[in-house]
Amino acid sequence: MAGPLLRIRDLHLTMTSFDGAAHVLNGIDLTVQRGEIWGLVGESGCGKSLTGLSISRLVPTPPARYIRGEIRFEGRDLLQLPMREVQTLRGKRIGMIFQDPTTNLNPAYRIGEQLVDVALAAASHDASVLDCPADASRREKRRAARRLAGDMLDRVGIPNAKARLDNYPHEFSGGMRQRVLIAMALIGRPDLLIADEPTTALDVSVQAQILKLLKGTVADHDIGIILITHNLGVVAETCSHVAVMYAGNIVESGPVEEVIERPAHPYTQALMAAIPTKQSKRGTLKGLGGSVPNLVSPPPGCRFAPRCPLAVAECTQALPSAVEVGTAHHAACIRVTGTEVASDV
Numbered sequence: 001m002a003g004p005l006l007r008i009r010d011l012h013l014t015m016t017s018f019d020g021a022a023h024v025l026n027g028i029d030l031t032v033q034r035g036e037i038w039g040l041v042g043e044s045g046c047g048k049s050l051t052g053l054s055i056s057r058l059v060p061t062p063p064a065r066y067i068r069g070e071i072r073f074e075g076r077d078l079l080q081l082p083m084r085e086v087q088t089l090r091g092k093r094i095g096m097i098f099q100d101p102t103t104n105l106n107p108a109y110r111i112g113e114q115l116v117d118v119a120l121a122a123a124s125h126d127a128s129v130l131d132c133p134a135d136a137s138r139r140e141k142r143r144a145a146r147r148l149a150g151d152m153l154d155r156v157g158i159p160n161a162k163a164r165l166d167n168y169p170h171e172f173s174g175g176m177r178q179r180v181l182i183a184m185a186l187i188g189r190p191d192l193l194i195a196d197e198p199t200t201a202l203d204v205s206v207q208a209q210i211l212k213l214l215k216g217t218v219a220d221h222d223i224g225i226i227l228i229t230h231n232l233g234v235v236a237e238t239c240s241h242v243a244v245m246y247a248g249n250i251v252e253s254g255p256v257e258e259v260i261e262r263p264a265h266p267y268t269q270a271l272m273a274a275i276p277t278k279q280s281k282r283g284t285l286k287g288l289g290g291s292v293p294n295l296v297s298p299p300p301g302c303r304f305a306p307r308c309p310l311a312v313a314e315c316t317q318a319l320p321s322a323v324e325v326g327t328a329h330h331a332a333c334i335r336v337t338g339t340e341v342a343s344d345v
């Protein structure tokens with residue numbers, strides 16, 4: 001039987017800043033199978049983007065340094081592969097939608113040309129990307145690629161999609177450019193798609209359309225997706241699984257309905273309690289004091305302990321390992337036993 005599409009094990013990453021080396025990923029474990037959509041959630045600064053960027057090997061080293069761990073894509077450790085091979089995988093097999101879309105379209109080329117290029121490149125390794133025979137002429141392939149570009153732009157909700165293929169990026173709004181990048185990532189037909197806050201800047205109705213498109217893509221092409229988001233509502237709606245991050249660790253993970261209905265880790269419980277009040281600002285959690293700790297000198301043991309309502313002295317002694325709290329549902333907390341969280345405070 002084939003192994004998982006992606007398996008991250010014990011990934012540790014430090015990032016050097018003028019304060020010293022921040023231990024920003026502190027032993028990440030994450031396994032993604034084809035057909036799964038993993039939501040990666042957690043407060044600002046907890047390492048979601050760096051986890052995604054690490055899979056694409058897009059974190060510059062230095063200032064970053066991989067201390068230990070592995071990132072296996074279909075069995076091969078991306079941290080050990082020559083950069084040339086990683087770049088090939090990145091173009092063809094691992095797609096990424098970035099949190100900051102402003103830098104990722106070439107301002108000098110029309111949107112349509114950029115999408116057509118991606119479609120033709122994808123078709124060169126998977127002929128089924130284009131709706132035309134594999135032995136079609138260059139011209140026919142180009143025409144099919146342009147049709148696909150127009151369709152995809154339409155599916156991400158750009159009005160008048162076909163006509164807009166001839167526009168340049170600066171003629172699009174920020175939200176529209178973000179949607180072009182989503183279209184581009186999907187046209188590339190990756191096996192693994194990492195989408196970092198892909199819909200945060202979009203209207204709710206467009207957001208729903210895009211999330212539906214991502215779900216449809218997983219169903220149609222049996223790919224895996226990691227969806228990075230602050231929004232637990234989006235996770236509940238879209239994802240099959242969820243991993244909750246806190247200060248460089250995955251503190252809880254499992255099937256989405258399991259985690260949402262029976263959150264085991266006190267941090268997940270706090271996140272759940274914080275949905276979606278109009279008053280709660282991004283990055284602040286109702287009922288939880290403090291904020292994500294400084295990762296240059298993180299608190300000893302469980303990094304959540306200083307904010308945790310259930311913390312006891314033992315919590316500061318060692319980083320808790322993940323325990324199974326339900327079917328395929330894990331939480332890294334010593335106060336969690338079996339399926340229950342200790343309720344005494």
Ligand SMILES: Nc1ncnc2c1ncn2[C@@H]1O[C@H](COP(=O)(O)OP(=O)(O)OP(=O)(O)O)[C@@H](O)[C@H]1O
Binds near residue numbers: 047048063099295
């Ligand atoms: N290039 C960098 N140089 C130094 N530190 C960095 C760099 N990029 C990220 N960091 C630090 O690493 C930590 C994790 O950052 P990351 O961008 O992964 O957070 P995030 O969970 O994606 O947050 P957000 O929700 O705000 O996007 C933060 O403390 C951040 O300050």
Ligand SMILES: [Mg+2]
Binds near residue numbers: 048099
């Ligand atoms: Mg981020």
